[in-house]
Amino acid sequence: MPALAHAIGLAVLAAALALVPLFGLNDFYLQILFTIGVNYLAAAGLNVLVGYAGQKSLGHAGLFAVGAYTAAIANIEWGLSPWLSLLLACGFGAVFGLVIAMPSVRVSGPSLAMVTIGFGIVVEKIVTEWTDIFKGQAGFYGISAPSIAGVSFTNLHWVWFVGALCIATHLMLRSLLAGRYGRAFLGVQMAEPAAQSVGISVVRAKTLAFVISAVTCALAGAVVAQQNQYFNSDFITFNLSIFLLVVVIFGGSGSLYGPLFGAVILTLLDAWLARWPALQHFTYGALLLFSLYLMPNGIAGAFSGLAARWRQGKVVPPAVPGHSALAATTAAAASGEILVVKDLYKAYGGIVPVRNVSFAITAGKVHALIGPNGAGKTTLLNLLSGHVAPGSGSIRFEGQEIAGWPAHRIACLGIARTFQNLKLFGELSALDNVLLGAHRHIETGFAASLLGLPSSRHAEATARADALALLGDLGLGDRAHEPAKSLPYGLQRRLEIARALASKPKLLLLDEPAAGLNPQETHELGEVIRRIQQAGVTVLLIEHHMDLVMGISQHVLVLDYGALIAEGRPEAIRRDPKVVAAYLGADDDAALTGDAA
Amino acid sequence: MTAFLQALASGLALGAIYGLIALGFNITYATTKTFNFGQGAFLVPGSLVGVSLLLLAAGKPHFGNLTQAEMTMTAYALATIASVVVVGAIGIALYYCAIKPFVGAGGLNWVLSTIGFGIIMQNTALAIWGPASIAVPSPLGSDVWRIAGAGIRPQEVLIAVVAVAVMVGLDIVLRKTRFGKALRAVAFNPQAAAIVGINVETIVILAFVISSALAGLAGILIAPITTASVFIGLGIALKAFSAAIVGGLTSPRGCMLGGFLLGIVEALVGLWRAEMREITIFLLIIIVLVVRPSGLMGARSVEKI
Numbered sequence: 001m002p003a004l005a006h007a008i009g010l011a012v013l014a015a016a017l018a019l020v021p022l023f024g025l026n027d028f029y030l031q032i033l034f035t036i037g038v039n040y041l042a043a044a045g046l047n048v049l050v051g052y053a054g055q056k057s058l059g060h061a062g063l064f065a066v067g068a069y070t071a072a073i074a075n076i077e078w079g080l081s082p083w084l085s086l087l088l089a090c091g092f093g094a095v096f097g098l099v100i101a102m103p104s105v106r107v108s109g110p111s112l113a114m115v116t117i118g119f120g121i122v123v124e125k126i127v128t129e130w131t132d133i134f135k136g137q138a139g140f141y142g143i144s145a146p147s148i149a150g151v152s153f154t155n156l157h158w159v160w161f162v163g164a165l166c167i168a169t170h171l172m173l174r175s176l177l178a179g180r181y182g183r184a185f186l187g188v189q190m191a192e193p194a195a196q197s198v199g200i201s202v203v204r205a206k207t208l209a210f211v212i213s214a215v216t217c218a219l220a221g222a223v224v225a226q227q228n229q230y231f232n233s234d235f236i237t238f239n240l241s242i243f244l245l246v247v248v249i250f251g252g253s254g255s256l257y258g259p260l261f262g263a264v265i266l267t268l269l270d271a272w273l274a275r276w277p278a279l280q281h282f283t284y285g286a287l288l289l290f291s292l293y294l295m296p297n298g299i300a301g302a303f304s305g306l307a308a309r310w311r312q313g314k315v316v317p318p319a320v321p322g323h324s325a326l327a328a329t330t331a332a333a334a335s336g337e338i339l340v341v342k343d344l345y346k347a348y349g350g351i352v353p354v355r356n357v358s359f360a361i362t363a364g365k366v367h368a369l370i371g372p373n374g375a376g377k378t379t380l381l382n383l384l385s386g387h388v389a390p391g392s393g394s395i396r397f398e399g400q401e402i403a404g405w406p407a408h409r410i411a412c413l414g415i416a417r418t419f420q421n422l423k424l425f426g427e428l429s430a431l432d433n434v435l436l437g438a439h440r441h442i443e444t445g446f447a448a449s450l451l452g453l454p455s456s457r458h459a460e461a462t463a464r465a466d467a468l469a470l471l472g473d474l475g476l477g478d479r480a481h482e483p484a485k486s487l488p489y490g491l492q493r494r495l496e497i498a499r500a501l502a503s504k505p506k507l508l509l510l511d512e513p514a515a516g517l518n519p520q521e522t523h524e525l526g527e528v529i530r531r532i533q534q535a536g537v538t539v540l541l542i543e544h545h546m547d548l549v550m551g552i553s554q555h556v557l558v559l560d561y562g563a564l565i566a567e568g569r570p571e572a573i574r575r576d577p578k579v580v581a582a583y584l585g586a587d588d589d590a591a592l593t594g595d596a597a
Numbered sequence: 598m599t600a601f602l603q604a605l606a607s608g609l610a611l612g613a614i615y616g617l618i619a620l621g622f623n624i625t626y627a628t629t630k631t632f633n634f635g636q637g638a639f640l641v642p643g644s645l646v647g648v649s650l651l652l653l654a655a656g657k658p659h660f661g662n663l664t665q666a667e668m669t670m671t672a673y674a675l676a677t678i679a680s681v682v683v684v685g686a687i688g689i690a691l692y693y694c695a696i697k698p699f700v701g702a703g704g705l706n707w708v709l710s711t712i713g714f715g716i717i718m719q720n721t722a723l724a725i726w727g728p729a730s731i732a733v734p735s736p737l738g739s740d741v742w743r744i745a746g747a748g749i750r751p752q753e754v755l756i757a758v759v760a761v762a763v764m765v766g767l768d769i770v771l772r773k774t775r776f777g778k779a780l781r782a783v784a785f786n787p788q789a790a791a792i793v794g795i796n797v798e799t800i801v802i803l804a805f806v807i808s809s810a811l812a813g814l815a816g817i818l819i820a821p822i823t824t825a826s827v828f829i830g831l832g833i834a835l836k837a838f839s840a841a842i843v844g845g846l847t848s849p850r851g852c853m854l855g856g857f858l859l860g861i862v863e864a865l866v867g868l869w870r871a872e873m874r875e876i877t878i879f880l881l882i883i884i885v886l887v888v889r890p891s892g893l894m895g896a897r898s899v900e901k902i
Contacts, residue, residue, distance in 0.1 A: 056705045103883050107890040110626070113708065114842040115886055117835065118879035129872040238831070242712060249709060281720045288713025292706040293698045 006174075010167065017163040021156060030155040034227060036267045037162030038220045043247040043259035044169050045216025050245065051253030052182060053209035054189025055104065058113050059120030060217050061240035065127055066096045067218025068225040068235065072140040073133075075226075082146040086222050093218020094211050101210035105203050120241045128233040139232025143225050158227050165223070169216060174256055175452035179460050180435070180442045185209055186254075187425050187436045193387055194423040196407035197416065198503050199440040208446075217244070250291055252300025261299040322465025324473040325438075325501045326535050338363040338507055338538050339384070344393035344403075346383055353379035355562035356393070361507065366529060366539040368549040368570075371559035372582060377542045378420055380559065381509050384540075385417045386410040397507070412440055416505035418496040420512045420542070426485035430476055430495050433484050434467040437502030467502060474498050474528065490521040497528065501537075508532060510541035514548055526552050550574065558582065602747035604864040610753035610822070612860020613760030617815045618837030619844065619852035620764060621808030624771075626846050627784035628804045629700050631707040633691060635715015636812050636837065637830030639684055641722045643816020644825035646683045647676030648733055649726075660726055665734045673736035677817050684813025687718070688805040696805065715830075722827045730826030752821040759818060763811070764853050771849060780804065836863070839882050845895025854894065 020033070042064060049055050067089040074085035100119045107115055127134040145153040146161075153161060176182060187195040188205045195202060225231040243266075251262020269287075273280035295302045339361035346354040353376035361367055369377050382388035384395060386407035395403040402410050416437075425433050435442075442463045444456040471480045474494055479487060484495055493513060500508055510529075514522045522545055529552050532539055543549050549556065549570065556573040558566040560582040566573060573579055618640075622632040633639065649659040655667045695710040737751035771777040782790040783800045791797050815833070816825075823829050836859055844855020859878060866877045891897050 056708070058708075103887045107886050110632075110846055111842055111886050111890055111892070113705075114839060115883050118839070118883050121835070122876050122879045125872070125875045129876075238835070242709075246709060249706070278720060278724065281716060281723075285713045285716030285720065288709045288716065289695055290713075292710055296702065296706060 010171075013163075014167065017160060020159055027155050030159050032267060032271050033159045034155070034162055035271075036263050037159070037166050038224055039244075039247055039267055040166050040259055040263035041162070041169060041223070042217045042220035042244050043251065043263055044166075044173055045213040046244055047213075047248045047251075047253055047255075047259045048173065048177070048185065049209045049213040050248050051255065051258065052177060052185035052189065053206050054185075055206055055209060056113060056245070057100075057104075057116040057210075057213070058238075058241050058245060059100070059116035059118070059123075060213065060244045061236050061238065062120040062123030063093055063096055063100070063214045063217040064221035064224075064240060064244070065123050065236040066214070067093050067221030067223075068231050069127060069134060069221075070218070071222035071225045072143045072231050075144050076140055076142065082144045082226055086146065086219070086226070089218050089222035090215050093214045093216075093221075096218070097211035097214025098207065100214070101207040104210060105206040117238070117241075120236075120238060124233070124236045124238070127236055134233065136233050139230055139234075140225075141230055143229050143231065145226050145229065153227070155227075158223075162223060165219065170256075170260075171452070172450045173212075175456075176446075176450045177256065179449045179456060180439055180444065180463075181208070181446065181449055183428070183432055183436050184439060186428060186432075187439075190425045190427060191423040193407070194419065194425065194499075195436070196387065197385060197411055197419075197423075198437050198499065199408050199411035200436075201406070201408045246288060250287065250298055252295075252298025252302075252304075255298070255300035255304065258298050258300035265299070320465055322462065322467070322469035324469040325466065325504050326470060326473045326531055335363050337361065338398060339540075340394075340396045341384075342394040342396075344380070344383060344395065345391045346379060346388065347391055352376075352562045354383060354390075357559070357562070357564045359557055359564060359567060361538060361540055362555065363506075363538050364533070364536065365554045366533050366541070366552050367555045367557065368553035369540060369542045369557045369559060370544070370546075370549060370573075375559040375582075376562040377559055378511055381417065381511050381540075381542060384410075385415060385509055411503065414504070414506035415509065416500035416503045416507070417509035418493075418500050418511055418513060420515065422492055422496060424484040424492055424495060424499075427483055429481050430471060430484055430487065430498075431464070431467055431480040433495055433499045434471055434502045435463055437499035438463050438467060438504075440503060470498055470502055490517050493517060493521075494525075494528070497532075501532065505537060507538045507540065510539065510543075512542050512544065514543055514545045522548055599745070599747040600868060601865075602745060603749065604868045605861065606744075606747065606749045606753055608861035608864025609857065610756040610860070611863060612840075612857035613757050613764075614815045614819050614833065614856070615837045615840040615859050616764060616853040616856025617760050617811045617818075618834060619841035619856045620767060620849055621811035622838065622841040623846060623849045623852040624780070625696075625801075625804045625808045626841075628780060628787075628801050629696060631696055631700060631711075632841075632846075633695075633715070633805075633808065633812075634708045634711040634838075635713070635718070635834075636808075637832070637834030638715035638718040638722070639687065639809055639812035640816035640819070640830040640833060641719060641827050642687065643680045643684050643813035644733070644820035644829070645722060645726050645731070645816075645827075646813075647673075647680040647817045648731055648820065648825050650679050651676050660729075660731070662732050663734055665738065668734045668736050670736045677814065680813045680817045681810045684816070685806045685810035688807075688809025689802060691809060692802050692805040696801075700801075719827060719830070726827060728827060730824040730828075731820075733820040733825050735821040750822070756818045756822075759814075763814065767807075768849060768853075776800075776803070836878070839878065841892075843882050843885050843892055845892030847891070847896050848894040851892055851894030855892070 042060070046057065046060055049057060070089040070092040071085045074080040074088050075082055080088065100116065103115050104112055128136050147153065184195065184200045184205050187200060188202050192202050247262035247266055248259055250266065251260065252258030269283065273283055337360045342358045344354055344357045357380065369380065371377050379388060383390045386405050390403050393403060394401060397413055397415060400413065402413065425436060442459050444459045448456040468477065468480055471477050476491060476495060476498060479491065484492065487495060497513065514525055517525060526548055529539060553570055556567065556570050557564060558573060558579050565578050565582060566576045618636060625632045648663065651663055651667060651672055652659055652661055691714055695714040696707060699707040699710060735752035735755065737755055741748040742751055771780065779790070779795045779800050782795055783797050787797050819833065837856065840855035840859045841852045843859065845851030862881065863874050863878055866874050
């Protein structure tokens with residue numbers, strides 16, 4: 001949403017909140033407003049986890065409980081002030097977010113659902129059964145509400161307070177999700193290997209999303225306990241976990257405003273149908289069953305089509321032109337051996353795609369890795385980039401041993417890659433794909449991004465300008481705002497190169513960059529690779545197009561059945577009898593002249 | 598020791614129930630990568646339809662209590678068949694309403710749609726049968742059998758025998774028959790299965806019918822132990838889900854094993870402290886998944902890069 005419309009919307013909301021007393025609402029209506037706010041708080045954080053990081057949780061009632069019981073126990077048992085209890089609830093929420101993240105980030109799909117359900121049920125049973133501490137169904141009475149200047153909160157104050165919390169949460173999440181953290185979450189959801197290849201730690205991103213959702217959920221629980229002044233174990237049920245997830249998904253997960261729609265509509269519906277409990281349950285069931293069929297992306301998704309049409313043609317050029325990563329020649333183009341591989345070995349059961357391979361990559365040159373299908377080329381590349389852990393052997397990059405390192409750490413050293421089967425962040429714009437490539441260079445801390453500090457905005461603007469310059473340089477400038485998946489295939493291949501270049505690598509690994517390209521596009525690709533070399537980046541490419549390989553590379557490595565059978569200058573490789581035999585299965589010297597692959 | 602044997606017996610019976618439902622999860626998950634999250638609600642008609650038919654046959658209103666005399670082995674068998682058929686048929690409705698629109702779409706929309714279907718079913722049952730529970734006598738009577746000093750309820754033996762027979766039967770069907778091969782072909786690659794002439798949608802619908810029928814069977818088998826009511830389903834189905842995940846959702850034998858494992862652990866922990874059952878079970882599950890994310894017997898999936 002454009003900044004102006006957003007500011008107006010917030011002002012209208014704040015004014016409406018301020019004017020609430022004028023409407024003479026009774027406690028019933030104030031309670032509904034309060035509940036909308038609480039549901040929004042819990043759902044807003046959960047949306048970061050579900051909609052952005054792509055991790056579904058069916059156990060957030062457990063985190064709601066953490067907040068509520070912290071607020072109750074801190075106040076009643078430990079005698080802390082309500083304000084301090086509220087802060088402590090957020091802190092405990094964060095801690096338990098970490099606890100649930102630890103097992104959760106290791107599993108996916110139905111197992112993830114199981115782990116989160118398990119967490120929710122364990123918490124539910126603990127607060128129900130461990131009556132010495134949690135009072136079970138009897139519950140805690142007399143939880144103090146916060147007070148300002150000696151005046152305890154009334155229901156009206158609670159509406160204001162929760163309204164303020166919602167606005168603050170919204171502003172912080174809006175700032176966070178628009179920047180590098182939000183992109184990292186989406187990147188992890190859409191293509192984990194690609195996110196790793198630009199230096200994003202998948203584990204850390206998911207953990208962070210869990211913690212964010214835990215904090216807002218715990219805050220919601222604490223606020224409910226304090227406003228209610230009573231809390232018992234009956235609040236914490238599997239149904240609450242489902243309800244919170246429904247608020248997010250029905251409203252529209254992955255949209256900043258989805259949780260708002262969900263919280264408003266479902267809370268109102270709940271209150272309106274409360275008179276007819278049977279009908280309430282039927283409605284609830286029908287909503288779950290049919291709304292996702294009619295609106296797969298929730299209410300926000302149904303609206304976003306309209307919004308996108310309205311936004312079209314409003315591409316804002318950057319104020320200051322940026323620097324393309326392709327133009328910026330590395331000052332001291334390194335020389336010597338940048339990557340040294342020794343006795344690298346990888347087996348999958350009896351299949352050995354990489355068999356004691358040793359070679360060296362010289363800085364500043366273009367190297368080609370060729371070999372028949374199934375020779376182990378892509379596996380070798382995956383070992384270098386850290387996407388697959390080697391069985392044994394050594395990989396030294398600039399003197400540093402990196403064998404067995406996780407992919408995101410290797411990426412951070414300056415090794416970028418593309419994928420044979422494209423792994424773009426499909427729903428994101430070309431620009432966002434490139435910005436994700438630049439992820440590790442956008443220097444802004446979590447707090448600065450959350451609070452939208454000027455330093456963070458500046459870093460973001462600079463990165464945007466640079467990314468646009470790079471896209472322009474590669475002929476993608478006018479398509480910067482199109483979703484990556486809607487680009488033609490050839491441009492998608494080029495966008496992957498752009499994303500890899502945006503990370504300003506020292507070594508670029510290209511896995512069959514010409515696959516599926518027409519002759520014209522293949523020719524242009526050759527030019528692009530030449531320019532990449534001129535920019536001081538060392539290149540290692542896997543390729544079957546021999547014209548391309550022989551035309552642009554200075555050094556060729558040949559792999560067959562997992563073993564390196566030859567290496568050397570292109571002209572020498574072309575005539576090597578072992579290479580010819582590997583390609584044609586016989587001593588036929590007609591091989592490799594032209595497009596033999 | 599007798600207490601231990603008694604716990605083991607009831608654990609095996611409960612585990613057989615979990616295993617049956619878990620096997621249903623496996624069959625639909627294999628074919629569609631989805632399963633019925635609202636399966637708990639399918640146990641409800643499973644028990645209540647059969648019991649009500651017996652009540653009606655005895656000339657009573659559909660809601661009431663059965664006497665031991667009205668519950669003969671033949672009557673129970675007929676009620677079981679009726680339940681399985683009715684709930685199996687509901688599985689077809691489940692497929693068209695809650696699964697078909699979301700298959701292959703990715704995401705977890707199917708989780709919510711199946712939960713929604715379950716909520717509607719449960720509330721329909723609530724409207725028909727009301728919230729009270731019906732005591733169901735076991736066809737084998739209520740006298741405890743003494744085996745090695747341990748008191749074992751005859752219904753527990755019946756559950757274990759029927760469940761194991763059904764599991765073995767399904768295992769053979771899945772491995773040896775044309776239908777089993779077709780099912781595995783669809784699970785492996787639906788497009789390729791369609792190319793060789795398998796009607797993929799029929800197979801998938803059959804998978805949901807079997808899965809639902811298994812839940813219905815579990816419902817009528819467990820009724821003499823838990824009583825029949827609208828609210829018995831959720832807890833049992835959640836544990837069956839856990840059993841499937843722990844054993845390995847992709848492995849039919851893993852699902853059955855997971856069921857028995859869970860039932861026995863639950864019964865033994867209950868021997869120690871009843872209130873610790875759920876806490877122990879779910880903590881255990883979390884630990885198992887951390888060590889083996891795809892379950893004890895599940896196939897590890899590796900994303901190809």
